[in-house]
Amino acid sequence: MNAARQNRIDEHSRGVYIIAATPFTHSGELDLESIDRLTDFYLASGVTGFTILGMMGEAPKLTEAETTQVMERVLRRVDGKVPVVVGVSHASNRHVERLSRQAMELGAAGVMLAPVANLKTDDQVYGYFASVAKLLGDDIPICLQDFPQVTGVHMSVPVILRLIEDCPSVVMFKHEDFPGMRKLTQIREQSQARGLRRISILVGNGGLFLPQEMLRGADGAMTGFAYPEMLVKVVDLFQAGKPEEAEDLFNVYLPLLRHEFQYGLGLALRKETLCRRGAIASAYVRRPGPVLDATDQAELGRLIGRLEASIK
Numbered sequence: 001m002n003a004a005r006q007n008r009i010d011e012h013s014r015g016v017y018i019i020a021a022t023p024f025t026h027s028g029e030l031d032l033e034s035i036d037r038l039t040d041f042y043l044a045s046g047v048t049g050f051t052i053l054g055m056m057g058e059a060p061k062l063t064e065a066e067t068t069q070v071m072e073r074v075l076r077r078v079d080g081k082v083p084v085v086v087g088v089s090h091a092s093n094r095h096v097e098r099l100s101r102q103a104m105e106l107g108a109a110g111v112m113l114a115p116v117a118n119l120k121t122d123d124q125v126y127g128y129f130a131s132v133a134k135l136l137g138d139d140i141p142i143c144l145q146d147f148p149q150v151t152g153v154h155m156s157v158p159v160i161l162r163l164i165e166d167c168p169s170v171v172m173f174k175h176e177d178f179p180g181m182r183k184l185t186q187i188r189e190q191s192q193a194r195g196l197r198r199i200s201i202l203v204g205n206g207g208l209f210l211p212q213e214m215l216r217g218a219d220g221a222m223t224g225f226a227y228p229e230m231l232v233k234v235v236d237l238f239q240a241g242k243p244e245e246a247e248d249l250f251n252v253y254l255p256l257l258r259h260e261f262q263y264g265l266g267l268a269l270r271k272e273t274l275c276r277r278g279a280i281a282s283a284y285v286r287r288p289g290p291v292l293d294a295t296d297q298a299e300l301g302r303l304i305g306r307l308e309a310s311i312k
Contacts, residue, residue, distance in 0.1 A: 007083050009110040009141045010171050013200040014239070015048025016231045017085060019224035021271055022057045022070060023280040028287070030066050032073055034280040039077040041279035045229040048220065050078060051112060051143075053087040055150060056224050056267055061286040068102070075107045083109030085143055085172075085222075091116055097135050110141035112174065115153040122159045133167040143172035143222075146180075147204065149263075157186045164196050174222050176204035181216055188217040206261040207231055211247040214238040225257055226273035227307075252310050256303045265290045269300055276304065 020042065023034035042050065052074050053059040053067060062070065071086060078084055086103035088096050088111045100111045113132060119125045133142060144163065146155045155177075163170050175184050184201065191198060202222035203213040210221055210231070220235045230253045237246035260269045268283065268290040275283040285291070292300070 007080055007107075007109050009049070009083055009085060009143065009200065011197055011199045013049070013083070013172055013202075014219035014235075016046075016220050016228065016235055017049040017051050017083075017202055017222040018042045018045075018047045018228050018231075019054045019056050019204070019222060020050050020052045020074065021224060021267075021274060021280065022053075022059075022062070022286075023271075024282060024284040024286055026282045026284055028284055030062075030069060031281060032069070034282070035070065035073045036077050037281075038274065038279045039074055041274075041277070042228060043078070043081060046232040047082065047228055048232075049083040049085065049109065050074065051085040051087065051222055054112065054145075054224075055087070055089075055114075055147070056270070057087065058267075058286055058289070059087055059089075061289075067099070071103055071106055071108070080107065085110050085112050087112045087114075087145075089114040089116075089145070093132060093135060096132060100136055100140055104140055110143060110172070111136075112143040112145050114145040114147060114151050115155065117152055119153045122156055125153060125155055125159050126162055129163055129170070130167060133163075133169050136169065138169050140169060141171045142167070142169050143174055143202075144170055145174045145176065147174070147176040149176075149178055157183060157190060160187055161190060161194065161196060164191065164199055165194075170199065172200040172202065174204055175201050175213070175218065178205055181209060181212055184213060184216045184218060206257060206266065208257060208261050210234060211238075211243070211250050214246070215243060224270060225253075225260060226270050226277065226279075227253055227256070253307060256307050259300070259303055265292075265296070268292050269296075272297070272300060273304065276301075 023031040025031045086108045088099045204223045207223045234246045272283040
């Protein structure tokens with residue numbers, strides 16, 4: 001228990017927390033062997049941590065039993081080497097509480113929570129997160145997920161600062177608004193001006209704006225690009241005070257990263273790339289979900305080929 005507690009996320013967390021894909025067989029069943037293989041692949045790439053059961057992890061398509069299987073399998077395979085954050089977003093607070101406590105008992109480092117739908121005002125957004133934080137207690141670290149493109153909920157800077165001030169368990173912010181770089185700057189500047197805690201900010205959106213976001217005060221990335229070793233190297237270079245070298249490396253991968261970022265198709269592209277890299281046995285996306293056609297496959301192959309030629 002003490003080791004698990006030391007491995008929890010906090011305000012100082014930084015680096016690359018990979019948004020892990022959930023592998024399935026060609027027939028759509030959970031592929032436990034590929035979970036092990038993918039976990040090893042991510043660890044070998046040097047990631048700082050994992051985030052499992054996120055939106056790109058197809059969490060809403062899993063049964064409760066499968067959700068438990070994924071948590072158990074990944075946490076057992078990681079074996080405390082790096083922190084593992086578990087996505088617990090759900091329309092029911094009771095479900096959020098149950099899943100959060102189960103995740104922490106299994107050794108998770110914290111939980112990630114997105115707002116429920118139909119929160120329209122600042123007070124409603126604040127009330128939702130504050131009530132869940134109170135329900136979970138100060139002992140479960142929370143990463144707030146700000147992803148309005150999917151949730152339809154806008155989290156304003158005043159609400160975020162209010163949650164930082166009032167909820168000590170809120171230690172991390174997943175910044176995924178689009179466009180949202182100005183929001184990142186405002187959180188950093190206004191938080192400092194008010195003397196609030198400086199919480200960890202990790203960025204998503206496939207890492208598309210990672211260099212600019214690092215320069216604006218991000219602590220790293222929480223995303224699932226199929227070449228995670230690039231994200232790791234770029235963040236390491238920024239933290240070593242080498243921003244130009246970091247951006248040069250990032251730009252080599254940018255065409256493929258941008259291609260993978262496509263809404264509606266990105267998950268299928270990401271899983272196909274992971275499959276081609278040998279990290280998972282099947283690129284199957286559980287239905288309903290995107291399916292690549294022959295042109296999509298050829299297009300992806302061309303981009304991968306160009307990237308690998310550039311790397312060599």
